[in-house]
Amino acid sequence: MSRASFALPYWLSAPGAIAILALVGLPLAMTFALSLHPFLPDGSVGGKLTLSNYEQIVSDGYYLAIFARTFALATLVTLVCVVVGVPEAYVLSRLSSRWRAVSIVVVLGPLLVSVVVRTLGWAILLGNEGAINSSLIALGVIDAPLRLMFTFTGVVVALVHVLLPYMVLAVWASLQKLDPATEQAADALGAGHFTVLRRIVLPQVIPGILAGALIVFALAASAFATPAIIGGRRLKVVPTTIFDQFLNELNWPMGAALAATLMALVLSITMIVNAFVERRYKQVFA
Amino acid sequence: MAFLEITGLSKAYDATTVVDSLSLSVGKGEFVCLLGPSGCGKTTTLQMLAGFVAPDRGRIELDGRDITRLRSNQRGLGIVFQSYALFPHMTVAQNVAFGLEMRNVAFGERCTRVADALELVHLGAFAKRYPKELSGGQRQRVAMARALVIQPPVLLLDEPMGALDAKLREDMQFELRALQNRLQITTLMVTHDQAEAMTLADRVVLMNKGRIEQVDQPFDMYSRPNGRFSSTFLGKANVFDGRVGAGGFVVGDTTLPMGPSDVTGDADYIVRPEKVEFCDHDALVRGHVLARAFQGNHWLFQIKTPIGTMQITQVNHGLPLANNGDEVGLRWAPASALVVNKEVLHEQS
Amino acid sequence: MNRIPRALLAFHAIFVLFMLAPLIMVVLVAFTSKGYVSLPFDGASLRWFRAIFDHPEFIAAFQRSVGLAAGSATMAVLLAVPAGMAIAWHRFKGREALLGLLLSPLMVPPIVLGIALLRSLSQIGGSGSIAGLVAAHTVVVVPYVLRLVVACATGVDRNVAHAGESLGASPATVFWRIELPMILPGIAGGWLIAFITSFDELSLTIFVASPSTQTLPVMMYAYIANTIDPLLASISTVMLALTLGAMFLLERLFGLERVLGGKA
Numbered sequence A: 001m002s003r004a005s006f007a008l009p010y011w012l013s014a015p016g017a018i019a020i021l022a023l024v025g026l027p028l029a030m031t032f033a034l035s036l037h038p039f040l041p042d043g044s045v046g047g048k049l050t051l052s053n054y055e056q057i058v059s060d061g062y063y064l065a066i067f068a069r070t071f072a073l074a075t076l077v078t079l080v081c082v083v084v085g086v087p088e089a090y091v092l093s094r095l096s097s098r099w100r101a102v103s104i105v106v107v108l109g110p111l112l113v114s115v116v117v118r119t120l121g122w123a124i125l126l127g128n129e130g131a132i133n134s135s136l137i138a139l140g141v142i143d144a145p146l147r148l149m150f151t152f153t154g155v156v157v158a159l160v161h162v163l164l165p166y167m168v169l170a171v172w173a174s175l176q177k178l179d180p181a182t183e184q185a186a187d188a189l190g191a192g193h194f195t196v197l198r199r200i201v202l203p204q205v206i207p208g209i210l211a212g213a214l215i216v217f218a219l220a221a222s223a224f225a226t227p228a229i230i231g232g233r234r235l236k237v238v239p240t241t242i243f244d245q246f247l248n249e250l251n252w253p254m255g256a257a258l259a260a261t262l263m264a265l266v267l268s269i270t271m272i273v274n275a276f277v278e279r280r281y282k283q284v285f286a
Numbered sequence B: 001m002a003f004l005e006i007t008g009l010s011k012a013y014d015a016t017t018v019v020d021s022l023s024l025s026v027g028k029g030e031f032v033c034l035l036g037p038s039g040c041g042k043t044t045t046l047q048m049l050a051g052f053v054a055p056d057r058g059r060i061e062l063d064g065r066d067i068t069r070l071r072s073n074q075r076g077l078g079i080v081f082q083s084y085a086l087f088p089h090m091t092v093a094q095n096v097a098f099g100l101e102m103r104n105v106a107f108g109e110r111c112t113r114v115a116d117a118l119e120l121v122h123l124g125a126f127a128k129r130y131p132k133e134l135s136g137g138q139r140q141r142v143a144m145a146r147a148l149v150i151q152p153p154v155l156l157l158d159e160p161m162g163a164l165d166a167k168l169r170e171d172m173q174f175e176l177r178a179l180q181n182r183l184q185i186t187t188l189m190v191t192h193d194q195a196e197a198m199t200l201a202d203r204v205v206l207m208n209k210g211r212i213e214q215v216d217q218p219f220d221m222y223s224r225p226n227g228r229f230s231s232t233f234l235g236k237a238n239v240f241d242g243r244v245g246a247g248g249f250v251v252g253d254t255t256l257p258m259g260p261s262d263v264t265g266d267a268d269y270i271v272r273p274e275k276v277e278f279c280d281h282d283a284l285v286r287g288h289v290l291a292r293a294f295q296g297n298h299w300l301f302q303i304k305t306p307i308g309t310m311q312i313t314q315v316n317h318g319l320p321l322a323n324n325g326d327e328v329g330l331r332w333a334p335a336s337a338l339v340v341n342k343e344v345l346h347e348q349s
Numbered sequence C: 001m002n003r004i005p006r007a008l009l010a011f012h013a014i015f016v017l018f019m020l021a022p023l024i025m026v027v028l029v030a031f032t033s034k035g036y037v038s039l040p041f042d043g044a045s046l047r048w049f050r051a052i053f054d055h056p057e058f059i060a061a062f063q064r065s066v067g068l069a070a071g072s073a074t075m076a077v078l079l080a081v082p083a084g085m086a087i088a089w090h091r092f093k094g095r096e097a098l099l100g101l102l103l104s105p106l107m108v109p110p111i112v113l114g115i116a117l118l119r120s121l122s123q124i125g126g127s128g129s130i131a132g133l134v135a136a137h138t139v140v141v142v143p144y145v146l147r148l149v150v151a152c153a154t155g156v157d158r159n160v161a162h163a164g165e166s167l168g169a170s171p172a173t174v175f176w177r178i179e180l181p182m183i184l185p186g187i188a189g190g191w192l193i194a195f196i197t198s199f200d201e202l203s204l205t206i207f208v209a210s211p212s213t214q215t216l217p218v219m220m221y222a223y224i225a226n227t228i229d230p231l232l233a234s235i236s237t238v239m240l241a242l243t244l245g246a247m248f249l250l251e252r253l254f255g256l257e258r259v260l261g262g263k264a
Helices: A008-035 A052-059 A061-094 A097-112 A115-126 A131-138 A152-176 A180-188 A193-221 A225-231 A238-248 A252-285 B042-050 B092-102 B107-120 B136-148 B166-183 B194-200 B218-223 B228-233 C006-030 C047-054 C056-089 C095-107 C110-123 C130-154 C158-166 C171-200 C216-226 C230-253 C256-263
Strands: B004-013 B016-026 B031-035 B057-062 B078-080 B154-158 B186-191 B203-208 B211-216 B238-244 B249-251 B254-256 B265-271 B277-279 B285-294 B298-305 B308-315 B327-331 B338-341
Touching: A008 A252, A008 C056, A008 C095, A008 C110, A008 C130, A052 A061, A052 A252, A061 A097, A061 A152, A061 A193, A061 A238, A061 A252, A061 C006, A097 A152, A097 C006, A097 C230, A115 A131, A115 A152, A115 A225, A115 C006, A115 C216, A115 C230, A152 A193, A152 A225, A152 C006, A180 A193, A193 A252, A225 A238, A225 C216, A238 A252, A238 C110, A252 C110, B004 B042, B016 B042, B016 B057, B016 B211, B031 B042, B031 B194, B042 B057, B042 B154, B042 B186, B078 B136, B078 C158, B092 B107, B092 B136, B107 B136, B136 B166, B166 B194, B186 B194, B194 B218, B203 B218, B203 B228, B211 B218, B211 B228, B228 B238, B228 B265, B228 B338, B238 B308, B249 B265, B277 B308, B285 B308, B298 B327, C006 C230, C047 C056, C047 C230, C056 C095, C056 C130, C056 C171, C056 C216, C095 C130, C110 C130, C130 C171, C158 C171, C171 C216, C171 C230, C216 C230
Parallel strands: B031 B186, B031 B203, B078 B154, B154 B186
Antiparallel strands: B004 B016, B004 B057, B203 B211, B238 B249, B238 B265, B249 B254, B265 B338, B277 B327, B285 B298, B285 B327, B298 B308
16 A cells, blocks of 8 residues: 555565674675784784785695585586486375375475584484494495595585485476476377476476585585585685684685685675576577 | 546556556446456446545546545445455354444344345355355355445445356356346446356457446447457457458458448458358358367367458357368358458547 | 376385485484494394483483573564564564564574674673574574464454454453464464574584583584584484474464465
């Protein structure tokens, strides 16, 4: 009703907006400012502005390797999630409601469980005396336990477990917008089951797949707890390095610079892919 | 002055005029239908009457009182929405009682009036149910009871039967008219269904592109449409383009008879399908049957003639009077035809 | 009934197993009778559950987590519900930008936000304080509440508010008696999701909490860094049980599908 207070929506949203600006916008700006200061040998933060932290990031092989490992990890986890998550979402969307309800609890429930608990479970599974190794040895497949903990592979497996639900959700949401009649139409026109999947279902679901992949990628690149617990001290990724810099080395400026770089990279990739998806698929899904 | 007096009501959104200087007088106890195609402005007019949309210009007077600037919660009108808009978290009884609560009616009296209102719409047994447990028709009746229990001076209905299936709609139409007759409440209803308007209204207000085309009782509007639009919107019509000549109405090479008329020059010639009959001699035009459809109590024929394709209806007396492809002659009484001036195309301003 | 190819069903079964495996592991280990991480093959025991009581610091951390989660969920509701109603029900300039702003915490990696808040809070002497923690968690969960409230409010037929108004209700009455009750499921679901998210939060909390204000996940993380011990498994099992209860509540209130859709 246009006569109701014109300013009402502004009053209603002001508290939330102010809170976000004060607790997200401002701190981020301050952190970025912090990254532009040097870390002095005596352990304090210098006064003048400098890009030295960023220069170090792009020139020092140590940091470059860490970024490379982080993004390689994120890419691998994303790929696995796509390959595994898409078929699972498809199955979920086709299950009868009774089975679907149970499956949802199982597949998406872990989202509500703390990452510490989930990663603890993987630590138990992947350890040298863990269930995986024990069963493989018992089955006679291997003689000595495989090193799974504190390895890249272990981190990938655990991260996939943590992030799969996001992928499944995104693809499932896309599948729900699909008109099942299109599959029936293709079927009536003579297409076999897998042709229908490949030529009719998949193309309509690609925006959902891309959206899910972006979420998984961003979360994988920013993941802290899982790489810290499963990867250990030696397998460094950017988030654990940030932790080190801040709480162990107390080199806050460097930590801030690493954080800013991570966020900038993740955001740029997200925006580029989003723009691509929008342009490519706008006319289909407007 | 009439009970509900609307003068010069106008509303425009950006560059589009939705309602253009609409004036209408509604008498007390009258049932008026606002009829027209989508986008004609009928719903906007209703919303302005209800107080949900502020008019740009114009006046609304109810029983002598100017209510144009009043908010909807001060007008006290009864409104039934197309989607019924029942309060989902309240029972049927609580829904109906809401308006009385707002008027601080005492609990005891409230209960009695709610019970009476529900009896009026035959839903007495459903008082404790929730809207989601009801069928479409039942929800519509609750919406009706909720609007009527406050004893409003005017009842406004926005396509209330739109969501019901055909058979239910017919039943509800009769119930609605019976109710209105009993309560003698001034009613304004918006609809795009011309048959519904003819069934229910004391007077029909035919609208097009924001303006009133014609206001008349249904029978009069049907018998004497004032132009091409009115004749084809309310009922079916055969309309021919031509001019008034010395011996009659000239369409191409044919001259059609016409009754006495003031119209001269280029004009429209209108004749209703049921006024045309098949004949062997003295035919006004000849043609052949293009298509034929059985519609229960009558047959509908499409005949291709030199002056255009004509529609004929014939009451079902057992057998069709012609078959597809037959050569036939058609005639009608000169008095059955109407000659009207060509319409000025209303431009959107 | 849609026919799913056998192969896909088998795949689904393996998928389910994969998703449950670590959680099953945790629960099994919690019941071990031995003093180290092992499966309860020699008989289940409750010793590690009893052991929880020997570690009052975990119980304190649990209480702190619960209080923190309840507090930030409530704060988030107070901030997000009015904003959500404004966004869902009004057209105003800057609406899209506002929505983006209120959802922006989702775009910031928790670890980045953690250090940013550590920095800001230490400037004002609030780092490690409970107030700082509540503020941080509130801002993290606001987007979750907002999404659910906006989704719920958008589905409300605006004519219902009009109907109330036409029957004589003032704008305030329309709000309290009609609009608010209609979005209550969204608010309750949002509160619950916010609670769960705050309770589970780790990466940000590590930076913003101090040793005396540690939450349960942070304390568990610190413990894991040293040793993996069945005690963690039993604590985790308790947390899992509580999560299952919360999921049941969510299903009753709102339908799990819709709520979890809001989580991702």
